[in-house]
Amino acid sequence: MKYKNITPAVFLDRPNRFIAHVETADGVETVHVKNTGRCRELLIKGSEVYLTAPGTPGRKTVYDLVAVRKGNGLLVNMDSQAPNVVVREWLDTLGFDRIVPEHSYGDSRMDFYMEYGSRRFLMEVKGCTLEIAGTGYFPDAPTERGVRHLMELVRAVGEGYTAVLTFVIQMDGIREVRPNVSMHPEFGEALEKALKAGVQVVFLECHVEPDSLTFKHVAREITAGWFK
Template sequence: MKYSNIQKATFIKRPNRFIAEVEIEGQKEIVHVKNTGRCKELLIPGAEVWLTAPGTPDRKTKYDLVAVRKSNGILFNIDSQAPNKVVKEWLEKKDYDLIKPEYTYGDSRIDFYMEKAVSRERYLKEDRILAGKQSLGENSISEKERFLMEVKGCTLEVDGIGYFPDAPTERGVKHIYELIKAKEEGYNAALAFVIQMDGVKEVRPNIETHPEFGIAFEEAKKAGVKIIFYTCHVTSDELVIVGMT
């Protein structure tokens, strides 16, 4: 995904989680921060930041703060809406027959639901295996594979490792348990982390910030939920997925 109307600025302070004060060419400006996480190791006085002016009518702020350069020189995209956008671009290049964002499952909205046709050869093979265990009927396999994917953006890096979350997220824990349930019901369930910086290939649970997330993460792995890491390239005006591990 690519931004337009990018403007470089200098970070001054963050009065609350929604806004920041920056300096643009000697003038102070209040901007919207597109990330409600803490970002305390990124948004420090004097940091280089990049803004985009979406041009939405009747906004209280002209700019959105979308990227920041950390003291170690690495550029971070901190736009919390960007991960879903780049994952959608990635999925659309794959061989899914259906991609549906914001899919209602259980008591949650999971980021993506996908379908893919199963080859006839594989279908017959799996059906024979199932037939040997139980009678066919409502429990027989479908000719379509069903996928659920929940996406999380990672903006916290320590010594080359990504960590999530950077603030407690009860919603994130709830989504993980929904994925575990979906896996038990026959879905291909995945928890995907979009790493919003270059050079990081792994994300670990930030158990110091939210121990319950770490517990849920490990339970998901044991239940067979796939853990995906999307590695990215970040520039001041772009975030793009370059690989998957």
């Protein structure tokens, strides 16, 4: 996916989940943060960040904050809407007969429902922005919603679906995403149950530029017990 325009800035602070203060060449701006996660290891005062100006009429802020460069030099796309865009671009190349985004299933709205012949697929997408010592981790904050989605995927397997959890890695050089059990042990437990039930886990490796997030490679073949 591509952004129409990019402006570099320096991160100052984040008063709440939705906005941040940054310094651009034209002065201090209040910007919308396109990620409501904690992102504490990313949004550090003085960090180099990148903004896009969507130009939507009636907006309270001119810019969205979409990417940040960590202290180790790693450029991270932190736009929480970007993973679904990248996955849709990928799915469109795979020859499915039907692709439906935002599909209602059980008590959840799953990111994608697909059909290929008589086969039915359900997919949930998670973006990974947390990197520790060269490995990706998810989540960066407790996510009861994420646990519920995993249980819905387990249920889907029992009903004959091919159920898939897709992690979109929003940075370069990271090949897998492990459950952040120190942050949310229940997510790790739910993921292990899902793997044992037959839910497939896919990692989408991506290349990040300030103005783009591009799918590069698919890594899969994950089985129960892989992260133990």
